[in-house]
Amino acid sequence: MSFDVNQVRAQFPILARKIDDNPLVYLDNAATTQKPQCVIDALVEYYTQYNANVHRGAHRLADEATKKFEAARDVVAEFINANKREEIVWTSGTTESINLVSHGLAQYLQPGEQVVVTEMEHHADLVTWQQACAKSGAKLVVVPINDEGELDLVAFDTALAQKTRLVAFPHVSNALGTVNPIALLTRIAKEAGAWVMIDGAQGIAHESVDVQALGCDFYAFSAHKLYGPMGMGVLWGREELLKDWPVWKTGGEMIATVTYQSATWNQLPYKFEAGTPNVGGAIATARAIQWLSEFNFAEVQAHEAALLRAATDRAMDFQGLRIIGSAEHKAGVLSFVMDAGHPADIGFLLDRQGIAIRTGHHCAEPLMNRLGVPGTARASFAIYNTLDEVEALFDSLKKVQMMLE
Numbered sequence: 001m002s003f004d005v006n007q008v009r010a011q012f013p014i015l016a017r018k019i020d021d022n023p024l025v026y027l028d029n030a031a032t033t034q035k036p037q038c039v040i041d042a043l044v045e046y047y048t049q050y051n052a053n054v055h056r057g058a059h060r061l062a063d064e065a066t067k068k069f070e071a072a073r074d075v076v077a078e079f080i081n082a083n084k085r086e087e088i089v090w091t092s093g094t095t096e097s098i099n100l101v102s103h104g105l106a107q108y109l110q111p112g113e114q115v116v117v118t119e120m121e122h123h124a125d126l127v128t129w130q131q132a133c134a135k136s137g138a139k140l141v142v143v144p145i146n147d148e149g150e151l152d153l154v155a156f157d158t159a160l161a162q163k164t165r166l167v168a169f170p171h172v173s174n175a176l177g178t179v180n181p182i183a184l185l186t187r188i189a190k191e192a193g194a195w196v197m198i199d200g201a202q203g204i205a206h207e208s209v210d211v212q213a214l215g216c217d218f219y220a221f222s223a224h225k226l227y228g229p230m231g232m233g234v235l236w237g238r239e240e241l242l243k244d245w246p247v248w249k250t251g252g253e254m255i256a257t258v259t260y261q262s263a264t265w266n267q268l269p270y271k272f273e274a275g276t277p278n279v280g281g282a283i284a285t286a287r288a289i290q291w292l293s294e295f296n297f298a299e300v301q302a303h304e305a306a307l308l309r310a311a312t313d314r315a316m317d318f319q320g321l322r323i324i325g326s327a328e329h330k331a332g333v334l335s336f337v338m339d340a341g342h343p344a345d346i347g348f349l350l351d352r353q354g355i356a357i358r359t360g361h362h363c364a365e366p367l368m369n370r371l372g373v374p375g376t377a378r379a380s381f382a383i384y385n386t387l388d389e390v391e392a393l394f395d396s397l398k399k400v401q402m403m404l405e
């Protein structure tokens with residue numbers, strides 16, 4: 001059966017909500033996506049039927065919870081084509097996944113080495129590496145973008161001529177929507193002998209990911225941007241690296257043996273999963289992945305591309321509105337500024353009409369400075385958005401413009 005957006009929408013209870021008397025038009029998907037009923041049900045089922053702590057229990061509930069928790073790991077491994085299930089580490093989100101890697105990296109980094117990032121980083125993929133460099137005396141090199149919001153590949157190549165320990169870049173920019181050529185960037189970085197970490201927060205719901213084909217070393221994402229629950233994320237890392245990677249959080253579950261004076265570490269992935277995990281969150285994450293995987297992904301991508309194309313066309317015809325980020329390859333995001341007023345005012349007035357967008361620097365303050373804007377208004381699209389909603393956005397923006405002028 002071909003892609004039917006109305007059938008998709010029917011699975012998201014929140015989309016039936018009204019904001020005052022207006023139907024909700026939810027265009028803040030880059031911040032977080034809404035959740036289909038089956039994901040909500042998976043959480044409810046866990047808490048009502050088999051809530052228990054995992055791995056150590058001697059009873060039925062613990063056994064069921066453990067089996068489903070570990071089966072969820074298999075679902076993630078298959079989804080991104082990891083070589084082994086042990087390479088999937090549960091985290092609280094992309095931010096924690098990057099922190100896990102950067103914390104360990106600080107112990108490898110030497111003065112005279114560098115970490116390479118891009119001008120389009122989210123703070124989660126910038127401040128973390130700043131800290132690793134500050135701790136170790138290594139240098140942070142930031143590769144520029146052009147005015148369209150595309151990475152300068154020549155500068156990327158040039159940066160890698162210096163001894164580079166790790167290169168980090170976003171799969172998709174949350175502020176601009178730019179889809180980076182991650183396979184190419186990975187190849188160039190690997191040829192230069194660097195480790196590669198991809199921030200997949202905005203990529204995972206819109207692009208298919210095969211970590212083995214990519215050849216990168218780490219890939220991070222958050223479940224809540226993938227129709228899954230809040231507070232849940234994944235770090236995928238290559239086993240050869242992860243097995244020796246320094247532990248960061250310590251406590252229960254991540255140990256093999258403990259004396260009063262010392263401890264040894266558990267095997268992968270548990271050495272990175274200290275304490276009680278978010279069991280229901282992991283199970284609901286797997287449910288979200290299974291739900292998304294039931295679609296023909298090419299059709300999902302075509303639907304989202306049509307939304308972005310329609311929004312871009314409307315934006316280009318809109319007097320007094322300027323698109324921020326016009327890369328050739330974009331996914332899911334339309335950032336813009338308007339002569340009529342500040343992005344915060346635009347967001348406020350759209351909300352009055354039931355339209356949810358995001359405004360501000362989108363956790364990419366240096367990028368906003370680079371682009372010379374205080375922030376942008378950002379509409380971001382997901383599988384359940386419709387062309388009518390794109391029309392509603394621009395009809396409402398006309399009213400906003402009249403109110404502000």
Ligand SMILES: Cc1ncc(COP(=O)(O)O)c(C=O)c1O
Pocket residue numbers: 030031092093094095096122124125170172173174199201202222
């Ligand atoms: C590109 C990018 N990286 C990292 C993050 C951080 O994700 P989280 O807050 O889920 O950890 C985000 C969140 O918006 C993002 O868009």
